[in-house]
Amino acid sequence: MAHRVLFLPGDGVGPELLAAAQVVLRATGVRLKVETMDYGRSYERTHGRGLVGLSVPVSEKHLDAIQRLGTVLKGPIEIDPKTPLLELRGRRFTSANQALRKIFQLYANVRPCRFLEGVKGVKSVKAAFPDTNLVVVRENTEGMYTGEERWEGEAGSSAVATRRITREGTLRVARFAFDFAQKHGRKKVTVAHKANVLRLSDTLFLNCCREVSAAYPQIQYTEQLCDSLLTAMVMHPGRWDVILCENLYGDLVSDLAAGLVGGLGLAPSALYGDQGVAIFEPAHGSAPDIAGKGIVNPTSMLLSASMMLDHLGEVEAARRLEAALATIREGETTPDLGGKAGTMQMAEAVAKKLRTNSKI
Numbered sequence: 001m002a003h004r005v006l007f008l009p010g011d012g013v014g015p016e017l018l019a020a021a022q023v024v025l026r027a028t029g030v031r032l033k034v035e036t037m038d039y040g041r042s043y044e045r046t047h048g049r050g051l052v053g054l055s056v057p058v059s060e061k062h063l064d065a066i067q068r069l070g071t072v073l074k075g076p077i078e079i080d081p082k083t084p085l086l087e088l089r090g091r092r093f094t095s096a097n098q099a100l101r102k103i104f105q106l107y108a109n110v111r112p113c114r115f116l117e118g119v120k121g122v123k124s125v126k127a128a129f130p131d132t133n134l135v136v137v138r139e140n141t142e143g144m145y146t147g148e149e150r151w152e153g154e155a156g157s158s159a160v161a162t163r164r165i166t167r168e169g170t171l172r173v174a175r176f177a178f179d180f181a182q183k184h185g186r187k188k189v190t191v192a193h194k195a196n197v198l199r200l201s202d203t204l205f206l207n208c209c210r211e212v213s214a215a216y217p218q219i220q221y222t223e224q225l226c227d228s229l230l231t232a233m234v235m236h237p238g239r240w241d242v243i244l245c246e247n248l249y250g251d252l253v254s255d256l257a258a259g260l261v262g263g264l265g266l267a268p269s270a271l272y273g274d275q276g277v278a279i280f281e282p283a284h285g286s287a288p289d290i291a292g293k294g295i296v297n298p299t300s301m302l303l304s305a306s307m308m309l310d311h312l313g314e315v316e317a318a319r320r321l322e323a324a325l326a327t328i329r330e331g332e333t334t335p336d337l338g339g340k341a342g343t344m345q346m347a348e349a350v351a352k353k354l355r356t357n358s359k360i
Contacts, residue, residue, distance in 0.1 A: 002031035003312045006069045008039035008062075012286025013296040014075020015042075020298040020347035021073065021305045024324075027351035028317040030309060035069065037062060040077030040096055040286075058088065058096035063103060072279040073308055075301070076286040085147075094147045100279065101140050106271035107169065108176040109138040109250065111283055112307075113257035113267055116299070117329045119337065131238030132260045135186070137177040138250025140271060142169045145247045165201040165246060170208035176272065177244040178216045188241040189219055192226040192249045205246055230256055258283060265296075265336060268303035270311070280308040294342040297334040299325060302350065324353040 007022075009015040025032060038046055040057045047056055057077065066072055077096060085092040086099055093099040100106065114133045148162035181189050191209045195202035206223060213221035224232070226249045233240060233253075237260045245253050258267035264284035271279040282300035290296055302321065309318035332349035333339035341349065 002033040003071065003314075004033045004035075004069045005308070006065050006072045007034055007036040008072060008074035009036065009042065010075030010286065011040040011042055011078040012076060012288045012291040014040070014077070014286060016291070016294065016296055016343050017075050017282060017298050017301040018073065020343050021301050023344065023347040024298075024302055024321060024351050024354065025305055025309075027354040028309065028314070028321055030312075030314045030317045035065060037065060039074065057086065058099055060088075063088075066100070066104065066277055066279075067275075070276050070278065071308060071312065072277070073305060074279060074281045076282060076284060078286050078288065092147070098145070098147065101271060104273055104275050104277040105141060106273040106277065106279060107139060107141045107173050108180075108272045109136075109140040109254075110180065110270045110272065110307075111136045111138065111250075111254040111257065111267060112303075113254070113261050115261045116266060116325055119262045119266070119328060128262045129237040129260045132257070133238070134240040134257055135180070135184075135242050136250055136254040136257055137173065137180060137242060137244045138254060139169060139173040139246050140250075141247070142166060143247025143249075145251075163198075163201060163248075165205050167204065167208055170205050170246075171212060172274070174209045174212035174244065177242055178212055178219060181219050181242045182216065186241045187220060188222065189213065189216075190222045190224050190229070190240060190243050192224055192229050192243060192245045192253060194226055194249075196225065202246075209244065226253065229253065233257065233260065254283070262337075264300065266299050266303070268300055268307055270304065270307045278308075278311050280304040280311070294344065295335055296343050297336050298343050298347055299328070299333075302347075320354060321350075324350045327353060 007018055009018045044057045079095045088099050112135045115130045119128045142164050144161060144163045146162055146164050150160055152158040152160045177189055193202045193206055195206050233256060243253055258264045267283035269281050269283040282304055284300055287296060306318045306321045327349045328337060331339050332341050333346055334341055
């Protein structure tokens with residue numbers, strides 16, 4: 001039986017990345033029944049603007065398809081901070097991506113960062129630590145990214161942003177992090193915080209995490225001030241396993257973690273919730289400067305596709321796909337990793353390795 005999946009190519013390099021992923025996914029032998037929809041600026045260009053003049057990078061049709069299919073593989077989108085807020089289902093959002101996260105309560109953003117063989121010798125990669133194998137679990141619906149901002153007093157003189165931490169939101173992401181660690185054989189969960197300064201909100205976050213950790217005695221629980229955590233990650237990258245963060249900290253920590261393994265082009269990402277919806281996407285942006293040139297590195301998208309296969313229960317195929325990225329070691333890769341292959345050439349090389357060695 002085929003798995004039903006929604007493809008959202010997105011903007012910039014997104015369509016190229018999704019085309020590359022399709023080539024590789026076919027080579028795994030896993031049967032997928034795919035529906036594709038424009039998303040982001042590409043959708044807006046086709047469908048114009050809404051009745052009140054607001055941009056419409058995502059619509060009710062998207063939401064219906066996501067709810068119906070449940071599993072989404074998507075490309076990055078352009079997000080212009082000058083664009084008016086998006087209105088959808090009676091609420092306002094800063095972007096189409098935020099709308100999906102909030103509407104489907106995709107509260108757990110999972111960003112694995114694992115060193116890939118072949119990257120160490122690439123001259124263009126300035127930082128690559130072979131002992132890095134960690135996962136950042138980022139709370140994805142609260143914190144500083146609630147979109148609640150206002151002027152205080154005269155506009156332009158003082159801006160106030162609301163940072164929201166709730167017991168319910170923290171408990172659910174903490175349970176997710178510990179369940180993830182248990183399922184994937186991880187031994188330690190470290191919580192990043194600044195409770196020494198943010199004594200109410202971060203202390204609430206910590207107390208909830210401590211409460212959840214008590215139910216998982218087999219998993220080591222530690223806490224680390226997030227500023228010193230960043231330093232320690234660079235100095236001792238092999239020391240970390242699962243790092244649990246509130247929204248803003250997770251955004252920063254996960255990008256630094258990607259730098260440890262060679263950059264965002266090698267970093268996958270997944271969004272999970274409790275409503276039967278999961279979204280998989282590369283951790284990087286739409287890269288409009290190289291869009292259409294056929295040179296974007298597809299690794300982040302391919303690793304995200306591997307996470308999608310794992311989510312669908314196709315665990316062996318997911319591991320085979322990751323192993324086939326040995327093409328990086330063999331030089332079959334894009335210019336950013338020192339190779340001469342284009343995006344689709346690299347995808348074809350990975351697909352060939354999958355087809356010729358089904359027991360990778």
